[in-house]
Amino acid sequence: MSSNRGRTEKVATMKQNEKNQNPSQNIQSQNTGEAEKNKMKTELNKQNANQNSNKKLNQLTTDEGNKSKKNFLQETKQLNVSNNENAINKGINNDLKGQETNIPQDSEEIESEFPNGDKYIGQIKNNKKHGKGIYIFKCGDKYEGDFQDGKFHGKGNYIYSNGDRYIGDWEKGVKCRNGIFTFRSGDKYEGEFKENQFNGKGIYYYLNGEKYEGEFLSGLFHKQGLYIYSNSEKYEGNWDHNTREGKGKYTYADGEEINSNWKEDVISN
Numbered sequence: 001m002s003s004n005r006g007r008t009e010k011v012a013t014m015k016q017n018e019k020n021q022n023p024s025q026n027i028q029s030q031n032t033g034e035a036e037k038n039k040m041k042t043e044l045n046k047q048n049a050n051q052n053s054n055k056k057l058n059q060l061t062t063d064e065g066n067k068s069k070k071n072f073l074q075e076t077k078q079l080n081v082s083n084n085e086n087a088i089n090k091g092i093n094n095d096l097k098g099q100e101t102n103i104p105q106d107s108e109e110i111e112s113e114f115p116n117g118d119k120y121i122g123q124i125k126n127n128k129k130h131g132k133g134i135y136i137f138k139c140g141d142k143y144e145g146d147f148q149d150g151k152f153h154g155k156g157n158y159i160y161s162n163g164d165r166y167i168g169d170w171e172k173g174v175k176c177r178n179g180i181f182t183f184r185s186g187d188k189y190e191g192e193f194k195e196n197q198f199n200g201k202g203i204y205y206y207l208n209g210e211k212y213e214g215e216f217l218s219g220l221f222h223k224q225g226l227y228i229y230s231n232s233e234k235y236e237g238n239w240d241h242n243t244r245e246g247k248g249k250y251t252y253a254d255g256e257e258i259n260s261n262w263k264e265d266v267i268s269n
Helices: 002-021 023-086
Strands: 109-113 119-125 130-138 144-146 153-157 165-171 175-180 188-195 195-203 211-217 220-228 234-240 242-249 257-264
Touching: none
Parallel strands: none
Antiparallel strands: 109 119, 119 130, 130 144, 144 153, 153 165, 165 175, 175 188, 188 195, 195 211, 211 220, 220 234, 234 242, 242 257
């Protein structure tokens, strides 16, 4: 019986010695477990942060981006409607012959009123408006600038009856090359024109402080451009007819950046 008690005490002593001899293993095991737990927690936080960033960005796309795009489309629509309503090339009286009983000599300044109610004050050549002049439409629109062969040609200032205004280049009655179009709302475009529309490189300023600087096609944001929001956040990258499309970088006000691919105004990856 004493023999059995001795073996039991010996086994207990060996186990206690093993425990005392290897405390670092226990601590290391605990530390490893804590490290793995912290690592998993960090990864989870990172995933949540990315999800929140994407959620925030997509929400901004829906709210701010679409709001700005909507305003821009409304303004460009007004520009096109103004051009169509006034029918500059069709409505203007190019030939003065028959409008006056005594046609003055070329380059003399005349004042003439047409049967449709339009008026012209300025120089003429070959019975046509040519040189410097002012053309006042019955609807209230007014052009002041250069004429050639009866059409707006050269530098000119066109004021619409609704408060819109264009100052810039004209060619055969059409806005072209470089100009500034100011909307009655306070928005403004400065840049290149082609066939009466924003085409090429330009800057569109919103009254609320937002701004787009880049390329335009037929009056819309297209190809490379930078859009700065009123909250100082910005998008720089590719556009396709007023929609963020392709590679682009979104920068938050705090400096955080997201480089990604875009599809129909939202992040695609």
